[in-house]
Amino acid sequence: MKPTPANINYEIGVICNTLQTYSYGATIEDIEKSTGLSLQRRTLLRRLTKMIAQGLVESNGRPGATFYQLVQQVPYYSPGVFGNVLHDESTPSIPLTQEGMDVLRRISQPITMRKPVGYNTDFLVSYRPNIDSYLSAIELEKLAGLGKTTAINQLPGTYAKEILQRLLIDLSWNSSRLEDNTYSLLDTHLLIADGKTADNKSVLESQMILNHKYAIQFLVQSPYDIKFDRFTITNLHAILADNLLDNEARGRLRTIMVGIGASVYTPLTIPQQVEEMFNIILAKVNAIKNPFEQAFFLMVHLPYLQPFDDVNKRVSRLAANISLNQHNLSPLSFVEVDRDMYLKGTLGVYELNRVDLLKDVFMWAYERSAARYATIRQTVKAPALFKFRYTREIHSLITHIVSNAMTIQQANDYIKQASKQFPLKDQQKFMEYVDTELLSLNDNTFAMYFIPPTAYEQWKKKWGKL
Known part of the structure; x- marks a missing residue:
């Protein structure tokens, strides 16, 4: 053949x-x-x-x-x-x-070659907390090692509060980026820190970023009130959907039929069934003992059910951090996660009831996210090849921005202009790397860019650093 x-x-x-x-x-x-x-x-x-x-x-x-x-x-x-x-x-x-890879191969077939399917109640109902597990013992052990923080034995929510300003920017930007939001990392910083909207961006994109900010604050500021319960999940949805859905739809379980773009999957249509499955999800996630399994379980089942009119994946991504926050584990901020691969993993759940591809994305995403917030690294990480290729240009740009004490807005404009000299396929990634380096710059690292201490101090005041 x-x-x-x-x-x-x-x-x-x-x-x-x-x-x-x-x-x-x-x-x-x-x-x-x-x-x-x-x-x-x-x-x-x-x-x-x-x-x-x-x-x-x-x-x-x-x-x-x-x-x-x-x-x-x-x-x-x-x-x-x-x-x-x-x-x-x-x-x-x-x-x-x-x-x-098998899920990816099957889900990448033309939509006409994929079999139409509906919601499979047994996929959820048959899951037995602490007997069944989407994450293996080896995977859970690896995640526990990656997620360990200096606040592991302190009061719930301590670690997230310590890194809150950085988390607000990282998680708001990355989760919105997975929804095809075109804000840059520095655009996001300006909006979250100073309330300044980016030029040439839609109101919808700005609202999405701000909703993430308020939703993350909601989860972090009162950890004892935040649980896997109806109050938390519906209010989380209401915050994320603010000014994006009709008032009646915010925080309300869906009563209408919804479709999934570019998929052969059709969610439940009967409101009573949506309500029943939503309650089962909450019961099962509360019964799960491992915080990582809880996080991944929600990333699988909340989008699969589509309990709300829209904004379901956003709810699942932020809700996945509830258990991590409660245990003072490193958060999951979806750093550098490829949007298309994430969506393919979600489609694998929708159409095949297979979590394998989404789990590969989850494992990789958590490793990248944990590395972002780790204060002590046990090993030297492999260098990023993209950054290696553009090291000279990245360093030159940062040196110029800091040495000239540019404001955040000036730096943002300068980076966008400088990126245009590179191939189109590299421009967005280049801007992301420079943004990340600038936001990470501190008293212990600025000398590597050959920046005089006096110039660094002037720049730091301009940025309200940070």
Whole structure:
């Protein structure tokens, strides 16, 4: 049988993932053994030849002793891999399990090839808290190690309050970005800190950011009142939906039919059933003992049920932080999470009742988020290749901004203008890296940019730092 383009793309994705583990290249025998693909040698060679033509792989050596190596650390879902799921090389890699890759392959098929499905009540009802678990014991142990903070034995909510200003910006921006909001990180800082809306941005985008700010404050400021209960979840929705939905729809369980764009999934339509499943979700999440399993359980089941008219995924992302806050664990702020991969993971739950891809995204996202807030790092992290490529330009820009004591608005405009010299696909990522470096700059790091102390102090006053 002739292989379909989807199958070929899937095989190339598996080969890419395998070559990620061979820093100095792999022989054809290594690839055959490590991929687990049932391909004849000549077919595998054709796939490698295609990857070389796509610029993903290069070959070195001589006939009979050829090594194949990734041209660079490309993402696990790369250009030319999985059909329409195209991402440029600046997109951070999310390591996918074989199960996650299978979900991605199936959910990336044209919508006409996917079977229409409705809400499966057994998917929720059959879940047994503390007997069943979406996260394995090994995964839970890894998350616990990543999430440990200096406030682990203090009163609930202590750690989130300590990092609240940074959390407001990070989580508001990243969660809104996953909704296709075009605010930059510095735009978000200006809006949250100073109430200044960005030029050329819609009222809807500004409102979305501010709603996130108020919702995060709601969760953090009264940790003893915040629980997995109807009061918390409905009020969280009301805050996130403020001025975005009709007043009657804020915090109210849905009584209308809703559809899911670009999906064959249809949620429940009967209000009484929505109410019943919502109550079961609350009962089960409260019965779960592990805070990470609680967080992921809500990310799976709140969007799947669609209990509100809209804004359901936003509710799930912020509600996932409730248990982490209560246990003084590092928050989940969705740092650098790719929007398309997150949505594909959610579609995997909707259409297949499979959590594998969303779990891969969750695990990777938490590792990135925890690293953002960690005060002590036990190991040296692998350098980000995108940042490495633009190190000189990033450093030069930061030096200029700080040395000239630019205001936040001036810096924002200057960064946007400077980014235009780079390829279009890199501009947004470049701005994000510079924004992040500026927001992270402190008394212990400014000297690495060769900034005089007097200039740094002047800049710090301009930024009300921070």
